[in-house]
Amino acid sequence: MSSIEKFDFNSYPFKLSGKVVVYICPKCKHKFEAPLEAVLEFEQEDEWNGLPISTPPYTVCSKCNFDKCVPIDYKSKRGYHHIYKEN
Ligand SMILES: [Zn+2]
Numbered sequence: 297m298s299s300i301e302k303f304d305f306n307s308y309p310f311k312l313s314g315k316v317v318v319y320i321c322p323k324c325k326h327k328f329e330a331p332l333e334a335v336l337e338f339e340q341e342d343e344w345n346g347l348p349i350s351t352p353p354y355t356v357c358s359k360c361n362f363d364k365c366v367p368i369d370y371k372s373k374r375g376y377h378h379i380y381k382e383n
Pocket residue numbers: 321322323324325326357358359360361362
């Protein structure tokens with residue numbers, strides 16, 4: 297079982313809530329935290345771009361740079377429950 301990479305709030309230039317969403321990289325299985333504020337921003341962009349609510353708020357893997365990392369278990373502001381499933 298791999299451990300989850302913690303988000304370093306101290307290195308971030310803005311004051312954040314401290315809430316995180318746990319992500320997984322489907323490619324290398326790296327697990328890491330993303331600050332909630334960033335996730336909400338990705339969601340907002342998806343909404344502006346007219347993407348369906350089932351679109352996960354993707355982010356980039358810090359290990360392998362794969363750009364379609366998804367939340368493991370996250371209920372979005374747009375009302376969709378994103379659950380990561382191994383395939
Ligand atoms: Zn990766």
